[in-house]
Amino acid sequence: MAAPKLYYFDGRGKGAIVRLTLAACGIKFTEELLTEREQIEKWRSDGLLLFSQVPMLEIDGLRLVQTGAIVRYIADKEGLLGSSHEETARINELFEGSRDFMSAFYPAVFVDIKEVLEKASAKSLPRYLPIFDKVLKKNGTGFLVGDSVTLADIGLLEPVLMTIDYYGLEALKDYPSLQEFHKKVTSLPNMAEFLAGPQRRKPNDDVYVSTVKKVIF
Template identity: 30%
Template sequence: MPVYKLHYFNITALGEPIRFLFHYGGIEFEDIRYNSEDWPAVKNNMPFGQMPVLEIDGKKIVQSSAICRYLAKQVGLAGDNDFESMQIDSVLDSFNDLRLKISAALYEPNEEIKAEKRKTVVEETLPYYLGKLDEIAKENDGHLALKKLTWADLYIAAFQTYFNFALKGDFKDFEGYPNLQKVVSNALANENVKKWVESRPETIC
């Protein structure tokens, strides 16, 4: 069994889908967390100076989606063929388009522009993307692809906490999107994932 070490900040965000996949599969890993004060000292040791980074037997791999795809294959949550994998990737790439728009508003330094971006996200972007994703979940019986549990379901469930933080006051637990709530429920029905969510460290997001 490889030795896994996950390097990320002490938050959920991009690190949490990786943690979900590890726990789903019952795979041991070292969850190494950094705060903002630690980061400058270790940044140059990370490929491309960013995280999350998954270290496998000393080899550091960057890019969260690539890491998730790898782990999904290890735990049986990837597609059974290229066409199935493409369907999973398609819905997750769409979800990540939404995530990037939310992050752009959250981290905008100009307060006036930030308010405008958030207004657009809340009134236009969020309903559009979540509406589409909710339709997909309905078509797939409470899943995001293939009418069965895949890493797409774990990925979106893992991001619920971050979305609650980033859109506080305008979003909570996919309210108004019952099929996406079912996706989250199906992901959390796994005992290992459920135990992780109940026992994981408290973070600001």
Template identity: 30%
Template sequence: MPHYKLIYFNMRGRAEIIRYLFAYLDIQYEDHRISQDDWPTVKQTVPFGKIPILEVDGVPLHQSLAIGRFLAREAGLAGKTELEQCQVDAIIDTLDDFMSRFPWAEKKKDIKDQMFNELLTHDAPSLLQDLDLYLGKKDWFVGNSVTWADFYWDICSTTLLVLKNDLLDKHPKLVALRKNVQSIPVISDWIKQRPETRM
């Protein structure tokens, strides 16, 4: 079994999809959480100066979604066919496109608040409507069993609900999908034991 070391901040953020997949696979890994104070030093040592990084027997892998695809294939969560894999990737990329629009690193509070408010009140409703329609009457986004797209929805929506707690009030099917993911025993266990962080 390879030795896995995940390097990220003490937050869910972009590393949480990797942690979900490790939980699902029941694979032990080093969850190395660095402080913001240590980041300037660490930044000089990692590929492209960005985290998360997953070291596999010392080999550094970067880009959270590339790492996610790597682990999802191992977990059987990437989609059962090539067509399903494309559908899964499309949902993940759609969610990631939206989450990446938030100015997480903006230092000026008034600008940051204005941009967050704009995204949550004007842009999020159309995304949620599209996701709702895509899900339809199914239990999962793609096919008839869970994929890592469902995991990513749970992770992204958890953050969105921190920012706006009534965001899913008009979308009971998307809430039900969250519950489906969180009721998977290994995911439920991880959620209970993970460090409490706002994001």
């Protein structure tokens, strides 16, 4: 079976969590980078994108869209959704919370980055960091649920990495369990290898922002 192929921009955005999930499972993947409007128009007219949107992942003979569906497919197959209905529900709940946290950073493509960071620092960081720190402390294993990595941890990793990229490690100073989480998850061998490699993109730069605008608007 061919390696999965991700169709997305050459940047983080919604594709970042798909890449992190594949990486956590040690699944190698290739990418078709979206750089021109004509490309996405062709993918749409060829029927590759069910809702006309990316990310899209070709995996196991499937063509999947909707970020949540994509990562759940991978997580389900690789055993990252817990070992009971209760654990799965908890993992999904925390994963959705981390996506809400992450949504604080998405407007960076449309709005001035300074404005986005001021708002995230005033509202999202004080709202989400204490909650995740508390859940981690209570679970006591360094992971959010159980004693091994799950989709909940992968979901949280992305906004934690964004927070550190934009505000420095200093932003976690009052959250020792989140500091431990960050160290633990980024040191998992598959994750460490991925994060040090070229498929982990840098935070949005002008080239990424102008490409997204050119392709989508």
